[in-house]
Amino acid sequence: METNKYQGYRDIDFLKDEDFLRWSLFKDEDDNTYWKNVMKENPELNPSIEKAISLYNTQIRLNDYFLTPDVIETHHNIFFQRVWQHKKRRNLYLWLSAAASLLLLFTISQVYKHTEKQNLSLLEFVKANPFSEDSSSGEIQLFVSSEKMIKIEEKEPSISYDPDSIRITGESVAEVNTSEYSQLIIPKGKRSRLTLSDGTTLHVNSGTRVVYPNRFTGNRREIYVNGEVFLDVLPDPDKPFIVKTNDADVRVLGTKFNVRAYEEDHETQIVLATGAVRITSGRNRSKTELTPSQMYYYKDGQTWVTKVEVEKYISWIHGILYAEDERLDVLMTKLSRYYGEEIIYDDSIETQRCSGKVDLKVDLGEVLNGLTFSFPIEIEHENGVYKVRTK
Amino acid sequence: MFIFGALIEDRWFNQNVLFMNVASGKLSIIFAKLQKGDEEAFSFFYRYFINDMYAYGKSLGVEDGAVMDAIQDVFLKIFFNKPQFNSVAHLKFFLLKSLKNKLYDFLKHKPFSSTTDIQDDAFNFSIKTTILDEIIEAEDRAIVQEKVEKLLSSLSPLQKEAVYLRYIQELEYAQLSEIMGKNETSVRKLVSQAINKIRKENTTLPSLILITLLFTGF
Numbered sequence: 001m002e003t004n005k006y007q008g009y010r011d012i013d014f015l016k017d018e019d020f021l022r023w024s025l026f027k028d029e030d031d032n033t034y035w036k037n038v039m040k041e042n043p044e045l046n047p048s049i050e051k052a053i054s055l056y057n058t059q060i061r062l063n064d065y066f067l068t069p070d071v072i073e074t075h076h077n078i079f080f081q082r083v084w085q086h087k088k089r090r091n092l093y094l095w096l097s098a099a100a101s102l103l104l105l106f107t108i109s110q111v112y113k114h115t116e117k118q119n120l121s122l123l124e125f126v127k128a129n130p131f132s133e134d135s136s137s138g139e140i141q142l143f144v145s146s147e148k149m150i151k152i153e154e155k156e157p158s159i160s161y162d163p164d165s166i167r168i169t170g171e172s173v174a175e176v177n178t179s180e181y182s183q184l185i186i187p188k189g190k191r192s193r194l195t196l197s198d199g200t201t202l203h204v205n206s207g208t209r210v211v212y213p214n215r216f217t218g219n220r221r222e223i224y225v226n227g228e229v230f231l232d233v234l235p236d237p238d239k240p241f242i243v244k245t246n247d248a249d250v251r252v253l254g255t256k257f258n259v260r261a262y263e264e265d266h267e268t269q270i271v272l273a274t275g276a277v278r279i280t281s282g283r284n285r286s287k288t289e290l291t292p293s294q295m296y297y298y299k300d301g302q303t304w305v306t307k308v309e310v311e312k313y314i315s316w317i318h319g320i321l322y323a324e325d326e327r328l329d330v331l332m333t334k335l336s337r338y339y340g341e342e343i344i345y346d347d348s349i350e351t352q353r354c355s356g357k358v359d360l361k362v363d364l365g366e367v368l369n370g371l372t373f374s375f376p377i378e379i380e381h382e383n384g385v386y387k388v389r390t391k
Numbered sequence: 392m393f394i395f396g397a398l399i400e401d402r403w404f405n406q407n408v409l410f411m412n413v414a415s416g417k418l419s420i421i422f423a424k425l426q427k428g429d430e431e432a433f434s435f436f437y438r439y440f441i442n443d444m445y446a447y448g449k450s451l452g453v454e455d456g457a458v459m460d461a462i463q464d465v466f467l468k469i470f471f472n473k474p475q476f477n478s479v480a481h482l483k484f485f486l487l488k489s490l491k492n493k494l495y496d497f498l499k500h501k502p503f504s505s506t507t508d509i510q511d512d513a514f515n516f517s518i519k520t521t522i523l524d525e526i527i528e529a530e531d532r533a534i535v536q537e538k539v540e541k542l543l544s545s546l547s548p549l550q551k552e553a554v555y556l557r558y559i560q561e562l563e564y565a566q567l568s569e570i571m572g573k574n575e576t577s578v579r580k581l582v583s584q585a586i587n588k589i590r591k592e593n594t595t596l597p598s599l600i601l602i603t604l605l606f607t608g609f
Contacts, residue, residue, distance in 0.1 A: 059526055067441060
């Protein structure tokens, strides 16, 4: 019998045998059978074979990369330092907003004596007036001052800050209190057009919050955005326009650009249509300048600038959503936000990618059903929630 | 921390293969604490899995600095986002998959990635063989090393990665499929192709098997 080739083999000889090595590596069924039989037919070889198995397991290492315990310890400590720094920064914001609220109280009592000066900076006001994200869609809310809030029922109203009053779709609704900040809150499923006091127009997308002064005083025009807006900024060389988001500041002179900075997405995306912008971001306040058709993307401290087809990124203002090799789960998030309806999906759809365009004027149910023709998914609609399941 | 310390020491002496020297009972207890957000449990798993992540990162051909940065980024994300895991094995799989994605992001400077994005030649996966000098003598070590390397050299980088993840990191095929960004049939094929390729190098075995089967009636 051929198995006699192993006659007189010591453990090291088995270790040098290719068939033995292959068996040790893969434990394949065929090899298992073979070696079981070898051991059965040649019991005197068993001690050697068993020793060889033990040698393989203890002496042979594949991809034996490792860190020594002290390196691991150092690395572990650095990690937790970063964690504490991150936590401290979050706590600092909370502290700032508490301090800013006190400042606001103090300021109001002084206002009756002094003239219309905005005592709080824009960001202090933003932090002093946090708005908790409402996951269900509701009415659009316009805070024209700290006391007055106007609820807007329209799905896509036009709001304008004219010299004499604030108008919503042509109707005058309030006087412009020049010393105050306004907040526009657009829930999911709604959109709005906003014209600021300087003539700059914004298209505001679903799930967005915009904070801005009723009148731009001083030597700059600053607004705060959490969500997505497309801006057409009126040129004013004496007063640069600055859009502030959580992670970046965008500075422009006269420009059309799209800012996408939803807080829950933890990323910032800015696309320039015409003109020029300068973006400042990150801990080290690094600056990036964009030229038309460029996109700036910021996430987790890293920045990318790429060339894009601008129309695809601003098509939402015309009610069209483009997907360019987009993960299906990301598309679902965008649709859910735009339509203001909840979509639940299996995690596995994130491996699917899609390209194409969606007509947002069409009912969401129809849009989702359309997707079933291209992807292995099933759609259910229960209790107002859409469920996407992979087949 | 004393208990954790003792467990870590056991773990240290078995780097290459994840032997559950930590009694699975104790591991489950620590895992349950992790799910509740216990920071000490998080610390434990950081130390427990860092070598597996480091080894995988190096095997993908990425240099030390980038691998270490990526490991920290992955753990930071988990610490603050607190995703839920089904089991310790699931946690390990999640760490390895996230690490690969992070390394790919560094490599390509791309903002998004899912493992289906990663092209087959993005990384150059390699398998390096080490033979300890504790027991086997130098001459024999050289021969064994040569033979193992020869066996593995016939495999493509993808096959090597599949084999590494399956046999050394001990992942399930479903998990392999996700990490490699291919469907389950494809990854099973990768592994079986690898075995067959190695088998082809030897001509002795097939006929032996046939005879063995005939005589023993398996």
